[in-house]
Amino acid sequence: MGAVMVYQYYHIDYGKPDPGSRIEDVPTYADILKADDVPLPPIVQEQGNHQPAPRLITYDRYYSKDIFDQEIEKIWKKHWQVACREEDIPNVGDRISYDVVGMSFVVVRSGPSEFKAFHNSCRHRGRKLCDKKGSGGHLQCAFHGWTYGLDGKLNWIPFEQEFPNVDRAQYSLAEVPTARWGGNVFINPDVNAEPFETFLGPLARHWVDCPQEDRYTALHVRKKVRCNWKSAQEAFNEAYHVVETHADGMPMFGSALTQIDCWEEENARVNRLITPGMVVDPYIADRVSTHEGLRVFCSAYGFEAPPADRGQTGPDARRYAAEQIRRRLEQATGRDFSGRAPAYFLDMAKYAVFPNFHPWWGEMLPWWYRFLPYENDPEASTMEIRVLQPIPADGKLPPPAEVVEIDFDEKGMDYPQLGPLGHLVDQDMANMIAVQKGFKAAAAGKDFLTLAPRAEAQIAHFYEVYDKLMGFDRS
Numbered sequence: 001m002g003a004v005m006v007y008q009y010y011h012i013d014y015g016k017p018d019p020g021s022r023i024e025d026v027p028t029y030a031d032i033l034k035a036d037d038v039p040l041p042p043i044v045q046e047q048g049n050h051q052p053a054p055r056l057i058t059y060d061r062y063y064s065k066d067i068f069d070q071e072i073e074k075i076w077k078k079h080w081q082v083a084c085r086e087e088d089i090p091n092v093g094d095r096i097s098y099d100v101v102g103m104s105f106v107v108v109r110s111g112p113s114e115f116k117a118f119h120n121s122c123r124h125r126g127r128k129l130c131d132k133k134g135s136g137g138h139l140q141c142a143f144h145g146w147t148y149g150l151d152g153k154l155n156w157i158p159f160e161q162e163f164p165n166v167d168r169a170q171y172s173l174a175e176v177p178t179a180r181w182g183g184n185v186f187i188n189p190d191v192n193a194e195p196f197e198t199f200l201g202p203l204a205r206h207w208v209d210c211p212q213e214d215r216y217t218a219l220h221v222r223k224k225v226r227c228n229w230k231s232a233q234e235a236f237n238e239a240y241h242v243v244e245t246h247a248d249g250m251p252m253f254g255s256a257l258t259q260i261d262c263w264e265e266e267n268a269r270v271n272r273l274i275t276p277g278m279v280v281d282p283y284i285a286d287r288v289s290t291h292e293g294l295r296v297f298c299s300a301y302g303f304e305a306p307p308a309d310r311g312q313t314g315p316d317a318r319r320y321a322a323e324q325i326r327r328r329l330e331q332a333t334g335r336d337f338s339g340r341a342p343a344y345f346l347d348m349a350k351y352a353v354f355p356n357f358h359p360w361w362g363e364m365l366p367w368w369y370r371f372l373p374y375e376n377d378p379e380a381s382t383m384e385i386r387v388l389q390p391i392p393a394d395g396k397l398p399p400p401a402e403v404v405e406i407d408f409d410e411k412g413m414d415y416p417q418l419g420p421l422g423h424l425v426d427q428d429m430a431n432m433i434a435v436q437k438g439f440k441a442a443a444a445g446k447d448f449l450t451l452a453p454r455a456e457a458q459i460a461h462f463y464e465v466y467d468k469l470m471g472f473d474r475s
Contacts, residue, residue, distance in 0.1 A: 023282040029259035032276045035315045038341045043206040043349060043361055044274065048261030052460040055467065057449040059439040062228040067470075068378035072101045074469050075355055076189070080179065080199045082357045082370055083107045083117065083187045085386070087216050087400045093137050093150060097130045098187065101373050105176060105187055106130040106139065110150040115180065117187040118152050118173035129173075139173070148173050182212030182359065194267040201268025203351060203359070210344070210361050212368075215388035217400040221418060222384045223425060224374060224408045227436035229356065229381035230462070233371040235432050237352055237458035239275050243283055245427050251288045252297040253348070254279030260454060262461040269354035269465040271458045277346030277364050278321040279314060290317045297321050303328075318342040325363060334393035352458055354465050366390075379436060380408075385421070 033040060061067050083098035084107055095108040097120055104120035106129055120128050122141040129139050129148075138155065139148040147156040152173035157163055179186045179196035181203070186196065197204075225232050235241070242255035249255075254276045262271040280293040288296075294311030298304065303324045311317035322342040329337050337345075349361040350369075358369035366388050374380035391397055404415055411429075412422030439447070451460050467473040 023256055026256060026282040029257050029274055029276055032254070032257065032279060032314070032318075033343060036318060036342050037315065041210075041341050041344055042208055043210070044343055044347075046202065046206070047259075048263050048271065050262040050264040050461070052262060052457055052464045054451075054453070055460065055463060057451070057459075057463050059442055059447040059449075062231050062436065062439045063379050065378055068373070068376070070470055071373075072376075074471075075466075076101050076103070076373075078188075078190045078193075078469075079355055080186045080188045080193065080196060081355065082184050083178075084185050085217055085368075085400070086115075086180070086183045086185060086213070087397060088133070089115075090397070090400075091135060094133070094135045095130050095139070096133050097128070102376055103189060104128060105189070106173075107178070107185055107187065108139070108150050115178050115185050116150070116152060117176050117178045117185075119176065121174075122146055123154065123171045123173065124157075182207060183215060184212065184357075184359075198266035199268060200353075201263050201265045201270040203270065203353065206351075207361065209340075212359060212388060214391055215366065216391055216397055217368075217386045218389040218398070219387035219418070219421065220385070220401045220403045221406065221412075221421070221425070222382055222403050223406040223412070223429065225381050225383055225429060225432055226379065226408055227381060227432045228378055229371050229373045230466075231435055231439075232381045232383055232432055233352070233356060233358065233369070234459050234462075235428055235435075236350065236358065236369065237271075237273070237462070238452075238456045239273055240452060240455045241431065242275075243281070245431060246424070250281040250284050251293040252278055252280070252300070254281050256282045258455070260457045262457060269461075270351060271461045272349060272351040273458060274347055274349040276318075276343075277348060278318045278342075290314050293317065294320060298324065301325075318346055322346055329363060329390065332392075333390050335390060352462070354462065385425070387421070 033044060081100070083105065084096050089096050089107065089109045092109055092111060095106050098105045098107055105117050106120040107115060107117045110116045120130055122129055122143065124141060124144055124146045127141050127143040129141055138150065140146070145158045146154065149155050152175050154168045154171040157166065176191065177188045177193045181200060239255040239258035242249065242253065257279060258273050258275040260271070260273050278294065278297055280288050280290055290313060291306070291311040294306050294317040298306055301324070306320055310320045319342060322345040325345040326337045326340065329335070343362070345363050347362060348365050350358055351361070352358050356371045360367040368386040368388050370384040372382050374382050404418065406412060406415065412418050412425035415422055418425070449459070
């Protein structure tokens with residue numbers, strides 16, 4: 001499953017913070033980086049330029065069919081969205097379907113470095129041209145055989161004399177805009193789409209030292225969830241839940257020190273969180289020493305226990321942990337990762353690109369999230385997770401992992417091939433399902449989100465953008 005993977009189950013339970021406990025005068029994420037005493041990666045040199053304003057976010061937007069239908073018209077039919085990874089269709093002629101809220105598109109590798117996307121509908125009688133992954137020199141309808149080139153042009157009609165009014169030049173497949181970044185293929189159903197270059201915002205300049213195009217899908221999971229697509233991703237747009245949901249990680253992840261940044265640039269709507277790794281969370285720092293946290297880290301990631309003289313300070317613990325990960329990566333890939341800051345190996349930096357794309361930077365959690373509505377149900381969604389590992393130094397691209405499909409009532413732990421990732425998925429899923437039920441159980445007049453202005457700023461930023469697009473903005 002790659003050089004670095006999610007942590008194993010912990011054999012030590014340090015407990016959760018006592019109810020009523022407070023933490024004050026804690027260091028910031030910037031303080032952690034300063035103590036590392038190394039040049040900062042590009043990603044952490046820039047902080048956000050926007051603070052979202054408070055707003056009323058009512059629960060009906062998580063289950064109202066009317067609101068969901070408006071989202072289809074104002075969001076899903078208008079905005080850039082990740083359709084696939086390039087390695088999903090590695091050869092010329094490979095194709096895959098991308099389906100969302102009743103729409104379907106076929107994405108084709110039309111040239112060695114060229115991708116096209118079309119409405120997935122034959123111009124004859126509408127049959128879908130692509131139901132699953134496929135390959136070939138053309139696109140042919142399985143119903144009557146109408147055949148299109150990889151460029152979408154209509155090339156052949158069986159018994160063509162029966163169609164005297166069909167001009168092939170006018171019967172090409174309906175194309176939609178495509179774009180590429182970081183090994184991802186994006187599509188936009190709107191032919192008058194906003195420029196993709198301005199959609200990315202800070203991503204292009206922040207990922208220069210961690211290009212996603214130099215990675216491949218080592219693990220691929222798609223989980224059906226009984227909750228709204230917005231609520232599903234909100235569970236990952238803050239670190240505030242770690243203290244309760246992922247308390248087993250507190251000896252080595254400083255969730256209370258998470259930095260949140262939001263950007264507004266031209267057409268970009270981007271935010272991120274960064275949580276420092278190999279930092280004992282301030283909530284349990286009175287019970288767990290830095291050296292103990294380092295021992296838990298090494299045990300969790302399968303490294304030998306650290307010597308007694310290592311990890312006596314926070315910066316040394318981070319240096320030691322980063323070095324272990326660096327060596328493992330170099331052994332697994334043959335690539336040179338020397339000169340990288342501890343932040344590159346240890347810190348968990350997740351970006352959220354409106355409306356639903358969440359790439360992770362660095363090596364601690366080299367993940368990729370995509371959240372989509374499930375069919376046309378406002379109370380169901382899919383969460384897709386990819387583990388993206390560096391391509392080996394020899395340049396040989398391993399085949400992408402097959403998708404592990406997990407149904408609504410199945411658990412990640414039911415799939416041993418997921419390893420510890422299944423445990424983490426199950427921890428989060430339990431909350432997401434219960435939250436969806438809680439939305440509808442709320443009392444009238446008390447059915448709205450209560451957000452922390454800093455810790456949950458990513459959620460507030462999402463709705464600032466969302467409300468403007470949906471016409472709900474009254475600020």
